[in-house]
Amino acid sequence: MTGYSKLEKVSEKYKVYCEIKTLNSKGLDISVSIPYYLSSKEIRINQIISNYLKRGKVHLRIGVKFLVPISLNVDFAMAKSYFETLEGLRESLGIQNLLSLSDLLIFREIFRGDLDDEVIEELWDFVKNIIVETLEKLVEEREKEGEKLFVDINKMVLRLKKIVENINKLSLDLKEVIAKKIRENVEEILPNNIEMDVNQFETAVALIADKADIREEISRLNSHIDRMQELILKDEPVGTLLNFLTQEVHREFNTILSKSRMLEITNLALEGKYVNSQLKEQIQNIE
Structure with a gap:
């Protein structure tokens, strides 16, 4: 059964939203879109979804915003590669404006949050509850439609x-x-x-x-x-x-x-x- 549910919650440290879309399908086909630092939890997310849904194409998307500072690692090798590529493009096209730091900031993969296991587990506990609540909301709406x-x-x-x-x-x-x-x-x-x-x-x-x-x-x-x-x-x-x-x-x-x-x-x-x-x-x- 088609369905849609979205939930957003805020704690002292995080602002997290969970969005779930479902479409008709003979079996259960799950896809998830989550931040890289939660990638180890993908199997667990699939298990949680399968506890609530038995059929359909299910797409779950998680977004996380940190409300407290976290340490960041900069991939200088990648940043240099982007800079040199952009500089070569600028010269070949005859663009007069010089490159600035702001031109590199659009490439998010240059920066990675340095999260230790304890922080990830704390965040996962918060995210997991939001996933469950979003699924419960989705099931409730599907039952009304049912x-x-x-x-x-x-x-x-x-x-x-x-x-x-x-x-x-x-x-x-x-x-x-x-x-x-x-x-x-x-x-x-x-x-x-x-x-x-x-x-x-x-x-x-x-x-x-x-x-x-x-x-x-x-x-x-x-x-x-x-x-x-x-x-x-x-x-x-x-x-x-x-x-x-x-x-x-x-x-x-x-x-x-x-x-x-x-x-x-x-x-x-x-x-x-x-x-x-x-x-x-x-x-x-x-x-």
């Missing part, structure tokens, strides 16, 4: 159930409909003075009715739909199972269409496929 989503999904599942009920009702008269069509076709072909062989007629009806029998498909559809109704009421990740069931429902409707000998059943099966495709799209928003 309640609205449940209403739409439940309507689609009930609509599928009604479609299958109507197909089942029509299928009860399938043999009689087939017999009527065969009789009408035979009567058009046979001359008026020739009577229809009853045994051959009944055999033909039985063979065609057997090939058009959709009782098993209807039974499986009812089973899949009942399972969907159970899953959408569960307070746990069910998106993967629901997605699998929509694939099975699609397959059963296709089989019914291939067997159909009644226009009404064909139309209902097509409607069922359409509703099921809408359901599949909505299920992508569910964990």
Whole structure:
């Protein structure tokens, strides 16, 4: 499910913000953007996220501003390389203005904070709590959205159930409909003075009715739909199972269409496929 959450907190030493964005995805795909001095905590951040989210593309971004002075290291070799490169560019382009220190300050990688392990751990404790709070806020917003989503999904599942009920009702008269069509076709072909062989007629009806029998498909559809109704009421990740069931429902409707000998059943099966495709799209928003 798509979602967005952002939180900012300030302590005596730090100002930290955490931003989390989520997009639909079959699995859990996590990416993080954090300051270099917290890079050792990336695995731990992934673990925290996986405790709250089970599906989706998740991007987390952490920003830290120090409110107290910290010691800095200057990479003089890199600074010299930048200066010489810029000086060469200035000369080749014929720029008259001389380079100044401000021209080098835009290259942040020249400066690195010298943080010892104790400072990093102290900062991590503060950042970790903010990550958890941001995730809790995100989950809360997703749950509100999920309640609205449940209403739409439940309507689609009930609509599928009604479609299958109507197909089942029509299928009860399938043999009689087939017999009527065969009789009408035979009567058009046979001359008026020739009577229809009853045994051959009944055999033909039985063979065609057997090939058009959709009782098993209807039974499986009812089973899949009942399972969907159970899953959408569960307070746990069910998106993967629901997605699998929509694939099975699609397959059963296709089989019914291939067997159909009644226009009404064909139309209902097509409607069922359409509703099921809408359901599949909505299920992508569910964990």
